[in-house]
Amino acid sequence: MSENAVFGPGYADCYDHFYADKDYMAECDFLEEVFRRYAAGPVRAILDLGCGTGSHALILAQRGYQVTGVDRSEEMLAIARAKATATFGGSDALTFQRCDIRTLDLGRTFDAVIAMFAVMSYQTTNEDLLAAFRTARRHLRPGGLFFFDAWFGPAVLAERPVDRYKVIEENGTRMIRFAHPELDLLRQTVSVHYQVLRLQDGRVVEETDEVHPMRFFFPQEILYYLDEAGFTVRRLCPFLRLDEDVSERDWNLAVVVEAA
Numbered sequence: 001m002s003e004n005a006v007f008g009p010g011y012a013d014c015y016d017h018f019y020a021d022k023d024y025m026a027e028c029d030f031l032e033e034v035f036r037r038y039a040a041g042p043v044r045a046i047l048d049l050g051c052g053t054g055s056h057a058l059i060l061a062q063r064g065y066q067v068t069g070v071d072r073s074e075e076m077l078a079i080a081r082a083k084a085t086a087t088f089g090g091s092d093a094l095t096f097q098r099c100d101i102r103t104l105d106l107g108r109t110f111d112a113v114i115a116m117f118a119v120m121s122y123q124t125t126n127e128d129l130l131a132a133f134r135t136a137r138r139h140l141r142p143g144g145l146f147f148f149d150a151w152f153g154p155a156v157l158a159e160r161p162v163d164r165y166k167v168i169e170e171n172g173t174r175m176i177r178f179a180h181p182e183l184d185l186l187r188q189t190v191s192v193h194y195q196v197l198r199l200q201d202g203r204v205v206e207e208t209d210e211v212h213p214m215r216f217f218f219p220q221e222i223l224y225y226l227d228e229a230g231f232t233v234r235r236l237c238p239f240l241r242l243d244e245d246v247s248e249r250d251w252n253l254a255v256v257v258e259a260a
Contacts, residue, residue: 006122007052010208012075014175014196016053017168028059030240030254031114031147037242038234038256040143043111047139049101049132049148050119054080054094058087061094069096070104102131109141115148118252124189124215126225133229140259146231149239151216152246152253153188159251161190174199190214219246222255231257 007015035043044066048057051069053076061067061084071077077096084094097106101119113136123129136146161181168175180193191213198206223233238244239252246253 006210006212007071007073007076008208008210009075010206011194011196011210012053012073012079014168014177014198014208015076016055016079017170017175018166018177019055020168022055024055024059026240027116028056028063030242031056031060032063033242034147034235034256035112035145038258039112039145040258041111043145045110045112047106047110047113047136049104049113049115049136050117050122051080051096052076052117054083054096056114056116057094057096058083061088066092067094068106068110069094070099070101071096072098072100074098101135102128104135104139106139108139110139110144111141112145112147113139114146118150118214120148120150121214121216122212124187124213129215130225130228133225133231137230137259142259144259145234146257146259147255149252149254150222151190151214152250153216153218154248155251156183156190156216158248161192172200188216188218190216217253219253222253226255226257230260232260233257 046060046065046067048067048069051057051071054069057067057069069080077098080096088094120132123132140146161183164179166177176197178195182191191211194210194212196208197204219236226233235256236246237254238246238250239254
């Protein structure tokens, strides 16, 4: 299994700041629409694979779901737990656990498993991907739903990744993130080199460098590995657009499958 040191303390501390404009509410609305259309029964208990700082999990728990979040980054989980405590106190409506999603075994099943914000694209080898899919299947009751989004190969190749940067100003601190992608066609990956600078009074007080290898997928390989893991595909569509068909303009593919 491949190991990547990502979402360490420097990056985790800035994560929620850089994604403050991400519409987590709309994404949870989308999940609930998926549940309404495709779930064989009521969805009450959800397993969130690669939960990060818990933004999706927190909203879902506030909407009445019992959510268990798992992630490999202790730094991201510390932020998630702090947000959960501030919202729920000691309630067990939302819990977090550190674990690798390729090997996780909680010894129980859920009504739905989710993996949001391209978590599956971090599974860069076939072995890793199948292991993560099998984790999802292991934690689902028969008929339970697994939802994930991932980078869609035709769009990645049509649009090509480019250098980007983002600047956040907050309480006298400036945070700058530079992203430099390197495309590997044979491995179907984009290695995104992140440099994060934290400045105060015009001086760099902290610098973080991480490389995030991201795999992009094509439909037939996804269908193959999902079948191998024991899933039946219900829907492939652009992320947040359940009624549309995916095209080479859609960088994010959404996948809805049912545990066989």
